[in-house]
Amino acid sequence: MTGLVLTTLDWVPEFPRxxxxxxxxxxxxxxxxxxxxxATTPVGDAEARLPxxxxxxxxxxxxxxxxxxxxxxxxxYLGEKSTALMPRDSAGRAKVLEWTFAALNSVEMPAVPWSxxxxxxxxxxxxxxxxxxxxxMGRLDRLEAVLAKREWLAGAFxxxxxxxxxxxRQLETYGLFEDRPACRGYLARATARxxxxxxxxxxxxxxxxxxxxxxxxxxxx
Numbered sequence: 001m002t003g004l005v006l007t008t009l010d011w012v013p014e015f016p017r018x019x020x021x022x023x024x025x026x027x028x029x030x031x032x033x034x035x036x037x038x039a040t041t042p043v044g045d046a047e048a049r050l051p052x053x054x055x056x057x058x059x060x061x062x063x064x065x066x067x068x069x070x071x072x073x074x075x076x077y078l079g080e081k082s083t084a085l086m087p088r089d090s091a092g093r094a095k096v097l098e099w100t101f102a103a104l105n106s107v108e109m110p111a112v113p114w115s116x117x118x119x120x121x122x123x124x125x126x127x128x129x130x131x132x133x134x135x136x137m138g139r140l141d142r143l144e145a146v147l148a149k150r151e152w153l154a155g156a157f158x159x160x161x162x163x164x165x166x167x168x169r170q171l172e173t174y175g176l177f178e179d180r181p182a183c184r185g186y187l188a189r190a191t192a193r194x195x196x197x198x199x200x201x202x203x204x205x206x207x208x209x210x211x212x213x214x215x216x217x218x219x220x221x
Contacts, residue, residue, distance in 0.1 A: 022059035026199035032082035099160035165190035
């Protein structure tokens with residue numbers, strides 16, 4: 001298999017579909033019109049992933065002799081391949097770098113544990129939980145102030161917006177943007193992009209095809 005190869009899980013249950021992080025890479029590849037193929041790794045075989053991803057996660061990207069894991073690293077690597085993802089001038093590139101790291105550190109850091117509580121329907125209150133709430137809300141308030149003044153984070157649309165908007169998507173269903181219109185509008189603009197829509201549809205189709213294959217195996221056909 002030659003060219004860019006994106007490896008993701010062969011199947012996941014319905015709940016995480018649309019949020020498996022190969023979506024971020026698919027989105028970037030579609031934005032840049034970079035041809036790629038999709039390979040799979042068995043969902044139940046973590047050992048098979050360890051040579052490529054030391055935490056046994058997905059996705060990873062293969063480009064010839066180069067293999068990268070972590071979506072942030074992959075997005076920046078792809079950004080170097082296309083001005084649709086990252087500008088070439090030093091100042092523009094620096095802005096994309098800082099906002100990509102901001103998405104994955106300043107915002108995703110509190111967003112993930114906060115979301116895990118929600119996904120588990122765990123409403124247990126504690127000092128730590130209250131601190132996490134304040135942590136996330138403070139980050140979103142800061143982001144709201146930034147987005148009130150710009151369409152995209154670093155000038156033109158870039159991998160920074162792919163990272164940030166995908167982080168925000170996991171929070172959308174919990175009403176956190178009702179009083180944050182700039183964040184809400186930003187996320188709507190990002191997810192209205194044709195490249196996002198195709199990436200999302202392709203991921204869903206990938207797992208639905210796996211459903212059909214698993215059903216055939218269960219029937220013994």
